[in-house]
Amino acid sequence: MAEVVVSLAAENIQEDSNALISSVKSEAHALCKDLKELEKSLVDAERNSRPAMANNEQIHAWFAELRKIAHEAEDSVDSLVSGTDCTAFSSLRYPIRARRTSKKLQGLREDVNNIKSKLNNKEGSSSKKVRSVRDARHFDQQTDPDIGADEDIVVGIDADVDRLVKVLVKKKIEDDADPHLSLMNVVAIVGIGGSGKTTLAKNIYYHRKVNNHFNYKVWLTLNQDWDASHKHLLLFRIVQSIRGSNSSSGSVKKLHRVSSLPSYRGQGDSGDVSLKVLKTLQKLFRTESCLVVLDDVWDWEPFRGIIDELFQVPPTSSPGVACTSKILFTSRRLPSPAGADTHLKWVIVHETKSLSQQDSWELFKKMLSKSENGKRLDKNYPGLAMEMVGKCKGLPLSIVALGRLLTRKGSIEEWERVFSQLKGEQGSHLYGPVNDILALSYSELPHHLKPCFLYLGLLSEDSTIPAGVLKRMWIAEGFVKDQQGCKTPEVAAKDLLDELVNHTMVQIVTKTFTDKANTLRLHDMMRDICIKIGRTLDFLTLFPSYSDQLHSRRAAINLSKSAGALPNNAGLRSLMLSQKSSTSKQYGSRMNNQQGIVDLALVFEKFKLLRVLEIKGIKTYNGTMPKEIGSLIHLRYLGIRSTNIQQLPRSIGKLHKLLTLDYWDVTIDNEIRLPNVFWRLERLRHLFLPNEMMTNVMADMRFDGLRHLQTLWGIKGGEWMLTEMNKLSVSLTKLYIQGISDEAQLEAVFGSSIIKEHDNLYALCLDWYSISLKPESLSKLSSKNNLKKLRLMGRALDKPQLPLKFPDSLWKLELYYTHLEEPETLNTLGKLPNLKFLGLSKGSFTGRKWTIRKEIKFESLKELKLSSLPNLKEWEIESGTTPCLKKLSIISCMNLKQLPQGLQSIKTLETLDVRSMPTSFNRRFRDVNEGEDFHIVSRIPNVWVKDSCTHLFY
Structure with missing residues (x-):
């Protein structure tokens, strides 16, 4: 395991020393060679020594020494580069410091040679070698391509799902002595980690009967930090989920008004507003059927009072009206029974059981x-397979991890090796089987995937991370190496992520419309393994949980929990700095008082060797980034999220190694001021700027120096476009310009070299106002073969004699405010052979009728979204025109009379999502007995209808 740390340090030393004088450079390169050679020798010795535990202990001790040497060398080289080992960087003193560094590296080489001598003496003169197991990485390349970790493979829970669904959707509940007492039925799913609690809850949550029964569903994933003090936050999260439905019901409209007040968003006293929100939620949960799922509740007791209050019935309400809303929560602890004074009623406490031997074997x-290898070995050696399954003790997470691990083993010898490790490490603790197999899954990862996995330990518990953010962090850390030399870092990082997902080491939370990973998370037990191994290797640590660990290279610091002092660790390379607890993300970030202000200048002064820095939820003095950020000359990744920072200093132009600047998410409404220094960041690949903000972009803003730029996202349009559009990097793949204000600026985009002369754009988003897009301008995109995503936000001229023409390569097309009048313009989109997602929103189409005719087929369309089209009254789909459609969303099309009859002929349709539509529209297909259009939706597996007081009865 330790070889991960040593090899990373060696590669960083070699890269950073290239800029130093020859004497230091030669010593650094020689040391790197020695480190890699000794690392390989120790890895071979560790593999060949099994099962001789005494030898392993000695090898682990040598690895620890080697890790310390590698870190010391890396610090010496980086300190010389940045000048952090003296009070002032002086060119006159540089030769002195260079000689000191060279001498330091020579001493470290001697230490390496000492370990090498000890290893040689230990091995003696014996030439006998133990046959090595085939390289796991090579075998992974032979793995069947259809092996995927994101499929929900479940066994033995059908009866539990059906039983609990019946409890949740039943119409009546027993009345108690007090007719005023509205009972909130509570269902608890309890069991140890890895026993399938969340899997069971998800199968219930997405069950068709549950979708049809409840008007509103809320899923909240909690963690160990949640307690009674999070009442306001719990209400806020419920409001967020319900607001997302754009409901037209009175209670939800009131939620929109109340929760939008400044005091509820964290400005000033929120007590009165919280009370209003509570009362509005009480009414909503009383009059509508709602399901609230609380996943991973560590202790139910702090929530009992909050939930009890939420479902309390005011004395003025009519007696005898039962509450049909329900609570479902998962926990590792059994809850105590409800007291006599509670408004909650326990319907059932379901304890997850270990899978039976038969179900374990089936899973x-x-x-x-x-895997073909897996099926072959299972068939030929069933006895060995059954013994290993027995080690899992019926825990689904453990069985899945073991199964995935063994699919990557191509011989019976490798299976026997896995079994011998399990047999030797098996513990008596209840979690022993899971932890053993998860740890073994890590040890069997290919060498290049181990740091990628360990890095996830920096995430807060139960949090998610966008796949793009994770990949860019890996690149900044130096984890991504293109072995063939023909891939961009981004493509190589994507391959690593796919590989890690296929090993079931990380969970996919959401996917894109092309079924690629969009957001990711770690299972809590996998995270525990990650942190344990990471701390052992000084790879990472968490503050304040492990504040005694002072030599880790990476740290996540939660300032809201720390005593205030930063760790005394100048050697940090990655720092995740957050102010709010993980449960309060996006909440309370707009504060006017001085509490919680962080002096980032001290952070920058203390950790000058950082390569990755993410600042999240931080409030700074005057809303500015300190100029000291310019001293972090090793920085490759800078993320500024959910902060009050509205101004970046000019010193940011000194970060010449910066690869990613992610300034997309801010929590202020003021103007954002950007310095005209981005052109100096010659290695910059990704630049994300605040969305929908009044960004001050200078007229002379320059981008000519950014030869490697791949992403320019969120930049505000302006006069700079007239001169700089033609200077943008030909490598640009993603471009979003917002607030384009005149025709010259818009034409500068379509006339730029990245469109006229090159074909590298993958995603293009343009937002303009007060002008119209001409068809002849849009036609310049028609020859772009690599353009897959296009979003247009602004009026477009719609002429029958000159229709808009889009590139055939498009996978995803979103139109906003285009005011298209001709239905034929929409039908021409059916000619796009690769179009998988089409979104028509906010007045993009102003016609009254749209008919998708037989001669115009949407051959590849999988998802169609119609939102806020107030003029649309009639819509028809002729049979066979959308043969691949899986999801249809209809939102706030207030004058649309009914669903198209042609929907019943679409055999592939899996989900119908109807939100904020008139009751007259919903009634036509919701009533099984009287609905004229019930036959249209009766065969659709998932019908989601919001904002109506009636239920689907099928």
């Missing part, structure tokens, strides 16, 4: 069936 075989 295991399903995992192995994904």
